[in-house]
Amino acid sequence: MTYLVFARKYRPQNFKQLIAQNHITDTLENAIKSDRIAQAFLFTGPRGVGKTSMARILSKALNCKDGPTTQPCNECENCLEITNSDSADVIEIDGASNTGVDDVRRIQNELLYPPQKSQFKIYIIDEVHMLSKNAFNALLKTLEEPPKNVKFIFATTEPHKLPATITSRCQRYDFHRIPIKKITQRIKYITDKENITIEDQAVFLLAKKADGSLRDALSLLDQIVSIDKAKITKNDVLDTFGIVDINIYHTLVKNIINNDNKNLLENLHSVIAEGNDITEFILGLIEYFRNILILKVGIIPEEVHEDDISELAKYKDEFTEEDLLYVITILIDAKEKLKKYSQPLLFVETTLLKLSNLDKLVDIESLESEIISADIAEKKTKNSKPNLKKKSKVEVKKKLEPEIEAESEEEEEEAEKRSVDLEEIKLKWGDFIDSIIDDMPVRANYLSNIIIAKVQKNQVICTTKSKLAYQQLNESREQLSNLLTDFYEAKIEFVPEFKKTEEDKFIHSPTLQDIKKHSPEVAEIMKKLDGFILRQEKK
Numbered sequence: 001m002t003y004l005v006f007a008r009k010y011r012p013q014n015f016k017q018l019i020a021q022n023h024i025t026d027t028l029e030n031a032i033k034s035d036r037i038a039q040a041f042l043f044t045g046p047r048g049v050g051k052t053s054m055a056r057i058l059s060k061a062l063n064c065k066d067g068p069t070t071q072p073c074n075e076c077e078n079c080l081e082i083t084n085s086d087s088a089d090v091i092e093i094d095g096a097s098n099t100g101v102d103d104v105r106r107i108q109n110e111l112l113y114p115p116q117k118s119q120f121k122i123y124i125i126d127e128v129h130m131l132s133k134n135a136f137n138a139l140l141k142t143l144e145e146p147p148k149n150v151k152f153i154f155a156t157t158e159p160h161k162l163p164a165t166i167t168s169r170c171q172r173y174d175f176h177r178i179p180i181k182k183i184t185q186r187i188k189y190i191t192d193k194e195n196i197t198i199e200d201q202a203v204f205l206l207a208k209k210a211d212g213s214l215r216d217a218l219s220l221l222d223q224i225v226s227i228d229k230a231k232i233t234k235n236d237v238l239d240t241f242g243i244v245d246i247n248i249y250h251t252l253v254k255n256i257i258n259n260d261n262k263n264l265l266e267n268l269h270s271v272i273a274e275g276n277d278i279t280e281f282i283l284g285l286i287e288y289f290r291n292i293l294i295l296k297v298g299i300i301p302e303e304v305h306e307d308d309i310s311e312l313a314k315y316k317d318e319f320t321e322e323d324l325l326y327v328i329t330i331l332i333d334a335k336e337k338l339k340k341y342s343q344p345l346l347f348v349e350t351t352l353l354k355l356s357n358l359d360k361l362v363d364i365e366s367l368e369s370e371i372i373s374a375d376i377a378e379k380k381t382k383n384s385k386p387n388l389k390k391k392s393k394v395e396v397k398k399k400l401e402p403e404i405e406a407e408s409e410e411e412e413e414e415a416e417k418r419s420v421d422l423e424e425i426k427l428k429w430g431d432f433i434d435s436i437i438d439d440m441p442v443r444a445n446y447l448s449n450i451i452i453a454k455v456q457k458n459q460v461i462c463t464t465k466s467k468l469a470y471q472q473l474n475e476s477r478e479q480l481s482n483l484l485t486d487f488y489e490a491k492i493e494f495v496p497e498f499k500k501t502e503e504d505k506f507i508h509s510p511t512l513q514d515i516k517k518h519s520p521e522v523a524e525i526m527k528k529l530d531g532f533i534l535r536q537e538k539k
């Protein structure tokens with residue numbers, strides 16, 4: 001018995017059976033009904049979404065004995081021949097392997113002869129963007145003076161590669177990716193028909209992995225069915241295709257939130273030990289945070305199985321939108337850099353630790369005495385270390401004088417004379433970001449989301465509601481000041497400020513140097529914690 005792959009066995013044979021492309025079938029059906037059928041069609045869209053199937057169905061609609069009709073019979077000789085790719089009047093050409101001008105000449109010669117037993121001679125050229133320039137030119141001639149009863153259907157995943165002279169002569173139809181839900185329904189339909197027992201979550205994973213392509217989904221189904229088990233489970237799909245289980249990400253993110261670095265790294269090591277690809281793992285993590293973000297803005301992400309939504313939703317209040325954007329930026333950045341590292345695992349470890357430690361903001365007042373007493377204890381016992389692993393309490397209370405001013409006069413003299421105003425800064429802000437985006441994408445991202453609050457004495461004072469953004473920008477304060485100075489050609493000091501809520505009063509935070517002058521103890525604590533002042537309150 002020959003085994004027919006599902007994609008062929010269940011190939012749609014009429015317009016109604018085509019999934020998720022109603023916007024196209026409706027238009028084509030109307031065109032057929034009103035007898036306004038174009039000379040040339042251009043079908044564009046991702047792979048495996050039904051372009052070639054649509055081309056065949058359209059061919060049948062035109063060449064069926066009852067045609068042109070919106071409901072080809074699928075029984076007449078013409079229909080059957082098209083189904084079997086065996087029609088003398090419907091010629092399928094693969095653009096990838098027929099790219100030469102000779103191939104197009106051959107088509108042009110053939111065009112001289114009328115269709116043999118159908119109304120139309122139809123050329124379906126798949127991956128048409130692969131044709132050579134000469135071939136396009138030859139094709140163009142044909143399109144300019146179309147022979148009677150000839151139709152062209154071009155299909156491509158990359159329409160931007162087609163010359164405008166060709167696209168302008170075609171009626172264009174853009175095919176969509178197929179939603180996971182629709183793919184899931186189709187897989188269930190087929191597995192029912194085939195008496196295949198498969199878990200819901202397994203079907204979902206196949207549909208998700210197919211990434212919008214029904215053809216890919218069905219070929220994944222072919223593969224998983226071939227393991228030949230009475231019941232196909234979620235784990236079978238995970239194992240067969242090397243997919244990292246969402247539960248791993250649940251745990252991992254929980255550990256990031258809890259700053260549980262030990263378990264975090266253990267999670268990572270077990271994922272890698274199971275043979276998962278490290279880049280795939282990072283991609284999965286990016287997607288996970290992206291899904292939290294989607295949930296946070298109030299949309300249920302279709303990429304998450306309904307059983308997993310509640311777990312994901314638990315984390316959405318742990319992050320602000322800006323935090324999530326920042327985390328995603330870090331991970332995307334890491335994914336890019338990963339290729340360059342000879343020890344990718346080490347690199348991913350540090351990236352995860354970075355995420356886990358992002359919100360290491362400490363209530364200094366409560367720690368102050370602890371550290372000082374620990375320090376005393378340390379001096380006595382020498383070996384003991386103060387426990388600094390306290391986490392996330394966002395207030396920092398301090399008794400600093402708020403105004404730390406007065407650059408030395410020498411410095412003032414050094415500064416360029418030109419002054420800048422808010423308007424000028426805002427006007428060129430976008431250009432400034434563009435100029436640094438390649439070298440510091442994460443900071444550029446923050447700068448594009450920051451509010452430029454005011455400019456006074458060439459201090460550019462910017463506010464952000466994200467503590468992470470603040471932390472990162474404050475770390476690069478000097479560097480950014482220099483970059484701004486170069487860019488605006490005026491001495492500029494960059495001053496980031498954290499503004500938690502609209503109501504919060506904020507005072508820009510001093511540098512470690514400043515603090516040292518006024519309160520060496522606090523400076524010491526900040527250094528130990530690698531921390532920064534978030535807010536000061538006068539007592």
Ligand SMILES: [Zn+2]
Nearest residue numbers: 064073076079
């Ligand atoms: Zn027919």
